[in-house]
Amino acid sequence: MAVHTQVQAPSALRRQKQHAFITRIDLLGWAFVSPWLIGFLVFTLFPFAASLFLSFTNWQVTNQWHWVGWQNYANMMDGTNPEFFLSLRNTLYYAVVTVPGTQVIALALAMLLSKRTPGIALYRTIFYIPAIASGVGTSYLWALILSNQGGLLNTVLGWFHIPGPKS
Numbered sequence: 001m002a003v004h005t006q007v008q009a010p011s012a013l014r015r016q017k018q019h020a021f022i023t024r025i026d027l028l029g030w031a032f033v034s035p036w037l038i039g040f041l042v043f044t045l046f047p048f049a050a051s052l053f054l055s056f057t058n059w060q061v062t063n064q065w066h067w068v069g070w071q072n073y074a075n076m077m078d079g080t081n082p083e084f085f086l087s088l089r090n091t092l093y094y095a096v097v098t099v100p101g102t103q104v105i106a107l108a109l110a111m112l113l114s115k116r117t118p119g120i121a122l123y124r125t126i127f128y129i130p131a132i133a134s135g136v137g138t139s140y141l142w143a144l145i146l147s148n149q150g151g152l153l154n155t156v157l158g159w160f161h162i163p164g165p166k167s
Contacts, residue, residue: 055072059065076084113124145152146165154164 054065056067056069057065058068058072075081079085109127113120113127146154148154148164148166151164157164
């Protein structure tokens with residue numbers, strides 16, 4: 001019985017090499033996801049891990065931390081710390097009363113804004129003024145900062161003999 005070996009063509013070898021672990025498309029995907037991933041790590045995962053670690057220590061900000069293990073949790077639950085029960089009561093009040101109450105008020109205001117009643121245009125205008133006023137105030141503040149006559153930026157730059165922006 002003869003054993004036949006099969007020789008692969010160069011195109012077949014090339015096809016096998018295309019199955020690399022990380023392709024260019026994968027790198028492009030990671031590049032687009034990286035801002036969110038970095039933000040998640042810096043602002044969510046690392047602080048969560050640090051707070052979990054610190055919950056097992058006795059740490060004052062100015063001193064070194066000392067590992068106490070589960071003792072912080074035992075002290076919290078033994079009933080000798082009245083602040084724990086006060087914070088638990090405040091948290092429950094916030095979760096049961098404040099959050100649903102705020103949602104009900106927001107829904108009622110949204111329903112009022114969608115009604116066709118006399119004077120609704122005035123009501124909508126008054127309701128929307130705070131959203132506009134902050135932008136107007138910010139614009140006015142920047143106009144004062146960048147002003148040619150006595151603006152904060154040009155004044156400070158003038159102290160160093162640097163010409164400031166002209167409007």
